[in-house]
Amino acid sequence: MTDPLAQVVGLLRPDLSYFKFIEGTGAWRVRRSEQGRPFFCALLEGTVRLEVHGRESLRVEKGDFILIPAAYDFTSSSIDPTPAANVDTMPVEVRPNVFRLGDPQADPDVRMLIGYCAFGSTDAALLVTLLPALVHVRGEDRLTTLVQLAAEESRASRPARDVVLARLMEVLFIEALRSAGPHAPSGLLRGLGDERVAIAIRRMHEQPTAPWTIASLAKEAAMSRSAFFVRFRQAVGTAPMDYLLHWRMVLAKDLLHRREGSVAEIARRVGYGSASTFSVAFTRHVGLPPSIYARDETAG
Template identity: 75%
Template sequence: MSDPLAQVVGLLRPDLSFAKLVEGAGAWRIPRSEEGRPFFCAVLEGAIQLEVRGREPVLVSAGDFVLIPTAYDFTSSSTSPAPGHGLSSVPIEVSPNVFRLGDPAATPEVRMLVGYCAFGSTDAALLVSLLPSLIHAPGEGRLTALIQMAVEESRAERAARDVVLARLMEVLFIEALRSSGPHCPCGILRGLGDDRVAAAIRHIHEQPTAPWTVASLARAAAMSRSTFFDRFRQTVGMAPIEYLLHWRMVLAKQLLEHGRTSVAEVAQRVGYGSSSTFSVAFSRHVGTSPSLYARQRAA
């Protein structure tokens, strides 16, 4: 059987090497409005409060990892003492790639690795939409060990440090996705944490060209049609056939980007009987025709 999470991560091609070490003492508050830029934070010591627009505040403690795949308005701040809402701190670089927040003379109460995640995929938006808007992975042994290794590597001056750090951060990203699944309100991570729903997702990823229906996917999940439909939509955040269409479009865009596959062949390889049916579905989902999309990518 295929591994849906490995496929999503492989297509996204995440790069979390853009990280810096941040220390905080006293009251501090950092509001951010980096529209669309994926933000991550791994807390090494202490705790911070994270406020994301439209969500309840989240306490992020030592060993926790947070990823906001499409960061918009959010604020990170100290927990004790709590900062005033009017406070806006400016990080001060105290040594190469190490920054201080709050009281520069006090002993740091919080240490964290923060940065922005870059996705190598030109189709990141479709893939990111499969992930929850906030991924909060609580501190566990493997996750904490990876975070500590990344910090140690970032401080060292060993040969191939940047290569090792990039690989460590990629593994950290995958482990965070694994760990956060049960805590996500919905999305592919939550779906893969449900054995029945995961069986259907794996079938879709393994055979995207199959003529799947809700009934056939329900049989694959060993559930009744209505129960399966409700459970899939509740855990993944979209209906089963909508997810199938979504995944087919991700695969189609990948094939079109290479520029070596005709529209008719792409249609066949993602499960459509005719190029016209595929073109209508692609245009509705992506906002442009497959041929125009391919020309734009080639240009």
């Protein structure tokens, strides 16, 4: 059986090997301005306030895991005591890859593992749209265990510590996505958490070349056309046929990047009866004809 989440993660090829440890004590605030890089944070001890532009502030507690697949402007700060307004704290490296916020002489009351995730996919931006804008997981035993393992590993000086931590972060990434499904406002994860909608998503991923219609997908989900359409759009945030188009374009871009066949062959492999029909759809969705996209990817 096809696993849509495994497919997306496999295409993204996440690399979470860049991370550092942050210790905080007293009042502190750090503002970050990114250009869409994926950011993650595992809180090992204490409590932190996270403010992401355009969203309500979050209280992040011990054992929580945060993932922002495309981060821009956000701020993390102490909760008690509250930092003074418009005052930013400069992290100070106190040990290799360990940074202190606040008094470097005092015992830390906050410890967290933060980092940035690199995606190996050349089309990460398109794939990231299938994920929630922010993943905040709490109270999941499996995730808490992984965070605890990361905390223990971070405190030890064992051989290959960084390699072990990098692998733990990759597992944390996947586990966080799985755990976030029922709580996500919409998107692929929310859709996979809905038993009926998940059936339709799996069918589209298993057979992207099939001539799917609303009626045939609704039949797979054992629902009426109208009820299925509404339920799918509420869960995933887009209409079923739009999701299918999106997924076909993800597959097409990956095939074009890897030069796996001519445009006509790739068109057939993603469900189009002719190269011209595929080219029109691809150009409308991506902004470039498939032949030019393939040439630019090869040149890059």
